[in-house]
Amino acid sequence: MKRLRHALEGVGLGITVLLALFALSFIALDWMRHLPGFVGSVGTDGFFQVTDWGQSLDELFGTNVFQHTFTLRSFSTGILIAIVGPLVGTFLVHRQMALIGETLAHTAFAGVAVGVLATGLTGISATSDNLVFAALIVSALAALGLQWLTAHTDSYGDVPIAIVLTGSFAVGTLLISWGRNITPIPVDTEDFLFGSLAIVSSGGTRLVGVLTIVVVGLVIVNYKQFLFITFDEQAARVARVNVSAYNSLLIVMTAVVVVGAMQILGVILVAGLLVIPSAAASQIGVTFKETLVLSVIIGQISVLSGLWFAIAASVPPGGSIIVAAIVIYLFAVLVSDRAIGQISVH
Amino acid sequence: MGIITLFTGTVVTEVETTVSAVIEVENVSFSYGDTQAVEDVSLTVPEGTFLGLIGPNGSGKTTLLHLMIGLRTPDSGNIRLFGQPAAEFEAGERIGYVSQRSTDRGETMPVSVRETVLMGRFAHAGHNRITDEDRAIVDDALERVGIRDLENRSISALSGGQRQRTFIARALASEADLLALDEPTVGVDAESRTEFYDLLDELNQEGITILLIEHDVDILTEHVDNIACLNQRLYHHGDTVSFLESDAIAAAYGPSSRVIAHNHP
Numbered sequence: 001m002k003r004l005r006h007a008l009e010g011v012g013l014g015i016t017v018l019l020a021l022f023a024l025s026f027i028a029l030d031w032m033r034h035l036p037g038f039v040g041s042v043g044t045d046g047f048f049q050v051t052d053w054g055q056s057l058d059e060l061f062g063t064n065v066f067q068h069t070f071t072l073r074s075f076s077t078g079i080l081i082a083i084v085g086p087l088v089g090t091f092l093v094h095r096q097m098a099l100i101g102e103t104l105a106h107t108a109f110a111g112v113a114v115g116v117l118a119t120g121l122t123g124i125s126a127t128s129d130n131l132v133f134a135a136l137i138v139s140a141l142a143a144l145g146l147q148w149l150t151a152h153t154d155s156y157g158d159v160p161i162a163i164v165l166t167g168s169f170a171v172g173t174l175l176i177s178w179g180r181n182i183t184p185i186p187v188d189t190e191d192f193l194f195g196s197l198a199i200v201s202s203g204g205t206r207l208v209g210v211l212t213i214v215v216v217g218l219v220i221v222n223y224k225q226f227l228f229i230t231f232d233e234q235a236a237r238v239a240r241v242n243v244s245a246y247n248s249l250l251i252v253m254t255a256v257v258v259v260g261a262m263q264i265l266g267v268i269l270v271a272g273l274l275v276i277p278s279a280a281a282s283q284i285g286v287t288f289k290e291t292l293v294l295s296v297i298i299g300q301i302s303v304l305s306g307l308w309f310a311i312a313a314s315v316p317p318g319g320s321i322i323v324a325a326i327v328i329y330l331f332a333v334l335v336s337d338r339a340i341g342q343i344s345v346h
Numbered sequence: 347m348g349i350i351t352l353f354t355g356t357v358v359t360e361v362e363t364t365v366s367a368v369i370e371v372e373n374v375s376f377s378y379g380d381t382q383a384v385e386d387v388s389l390t391v392p393e394g395t396f397l398g399l400i401g402p403n404g405s406g407k408t409t410l411l412h413l414m415i416g417l418r419t420p421d422s423g424n425i426r427l428f429g430q431p432a433a434e435f436e437a438g439e440r441i442g443y444v445s446q447r448s449t450d451r452g453e454t455m456p457v458s459v460r461e462t463v464l465m466g467r468f469a470h471a472g473h474n475r476i477t478d479e480d481r482a483i484v485d486d487a488l489e490r491v492g493i494r495d496l497e498n499r500s501i502s503a504l505s506g507g508q509r510q511r512t513f514i515a516r517a518l519a520s521e522a523d524l525l526a527l528d529e530p531t532v533g534v535d536a537e538s539r540t541e542f543y544d545l546l547d548e549l550n551q552e553g554i555t556i557l558l559i560e561h562d563v564d565i566l567t568e569h570v571d572n573i574a575c576l577n578q579r580l581y582h583h584g585d586t587v588s589f590l591e592s593d594a595i596a597a598a599y600g601p602s603s604r605v606i607a608h609n610h611p
Binding site for chain 2: 094221222224225227228230231232234235237238239240241282285286287288289290291
């Protein structure tokens with residue numbers, strides 16, 4: 001039973017790595033084909049090779065999905081955020097900072113609003129690329145601000161979280177209404193709220209590609225430190241781990257991941273991708289490493305099935321991804337002996 | 347480093363003692379805002395001491411322990427850890443720390459016994475990979491506290507006593523010279539508690555310095571060889587016998603304390 005479980009986890013992780021490599025290659029080709037010279041021609045060749053394969057897949061399944069650039073971009077983005085979201089989220093959930101993701105998503109919305117206003121005032125076109133970029137900056141700054149606030153109030157209290165969460169949303173709505181009066185906005189802000197396949201631009205996809213490599217790299221390099229501060233912050237401090245530096249790193253990584261994932265999931269739902277797969281994995285996992293692997297696999301299943309449903313039913317993908325994740329979570333609670341054990345203990 | 351001067355006739359010989367101070371606390375005060383927690387405390391912990399910290403609730407025991415291991419910085423006074431100013435002390439692997447809060451996450455966070463003990467090697471490894479030597483040290487630590495057979499279990503599946511052993515194993519794996527334990531046996535059954543304190547005695551005999559906060563004065567005086575009795579100020583610091591003979595506990599706990607009756611039948 002245990003061996004079967006480890007084998008399944010190995011297969012799941014292997015498939016995830018292959019999917020990630022595909023996604024990163026596609027994003028790289030999509031970027032290269034706009035470059036001049038040799039790189040550009042290689043990129044173009046590779047890119048059309050992929051869409052050709054997509055067409056063959058479509059013919060095989062009788063679908064109309066894989067041959068289109070925008071669906072390939074959505075899937076690539078989806079595959080990558082399904083890795084980094086749960087990866088960062090698992091640390092957050094066990095640091096009891098689950099709501100940080102939600103808060104940073106709301107500050108990212110304020111960032112979109114700042115982008116709308118700034119583009120309106122300066123005359124730069126308000127493409128979703130530019131708005132995502134603005135969201136990235138504002139959200140990362142807010143993350144550092146939040147970290148500063150918690151360092152000076154000594155806890156991740158509900159109250160500062162609630163204030164920043166609603167406050168940034170309030171500022172966001174004000175700025176967007178104001179921006180609308182100055183200039184017509186070509187981007188539907190509703191897309192940012194609920195997520196949309198249409199706002200996944202090549203720039204946004206590229207951002208997700210880069211942030212995936214950086215975040216996965218940082219987690220691998222600092223895994224021991226993140227695990228230590230998550231499990232026993234005081235003992236980590238005694239062992240002279242720079243806890244506040246790693247906290248800041250974790251929270252800024254969260255901000256970046258949230259902005260990347262927001263394009264597909266939307267501001268309102270993005271925190272679910274960080275929290276739900278980790279919660280499901282924590283029901284089943286015995287070791288922390290296993291839990292991380294499981295959370296990434298569960299994230300992958302949720303995002304791929306959610307995207308498939310969203311395309312098939314023409315609905316925003318955020319809702320279907322989160323519902324898929326919750327179904328897996330409930331299943332994990334049912335099969336886990338832990339829940340029963342915990343109820344009997346308390 | 348203490349220096350004993352021996353006068354043998356007219357010849358003066360200076361002998362460096364092998365016993366050096368692990369912790370030196372000098373006129374240390376600390377307050378949380380307006381609340382004074384520790385007031386003008388001075389004490390020295392020589393190497394190999396088993397020191398018990400006692401005092402009523404809110405007497406500043408935990409604060410003093412945190413000050414001693416450098417988790418907090420004093421408002422005034424000096425603290426030296428292994429001869430270095432505590433604030434600049436970087437050799438985190440020399441201190442093993444277990445508090446009640448250490449086990450909090452274990453309730454919900456899926457971490458195996460082995461992973462927990464391996465954390466003792468993290469301060470040694472830094473950003474490098476965990477080596478076979480680290481793994482061997484973890485094996486020994488698990489063996490030592492008698493939980494090798496539980497290594498692949500999740501912490502949440504352990505009893506209170508087994509969990510405490512896991513954290514002691516983590517401290518052993520770090521090859522710490524100093525163990526700081528803040529009420530480590532809360533929620534542990536009586537039998538495991540006895541075993542746990544016997545283990546501490548063994549470790550102390552091997553030369554590890556131990557700082558212990560424990561509510562149960564009886565069990566404390568049975569095991570430690572030195573006691574610091576605290577209520578903001580230091581009421582007594584000396585060996586266990588002198589403490590039991592003194593009236594420090596009455597002074598620290600106040601005249602109407604039940605603890606007195608409990609200790610002086």
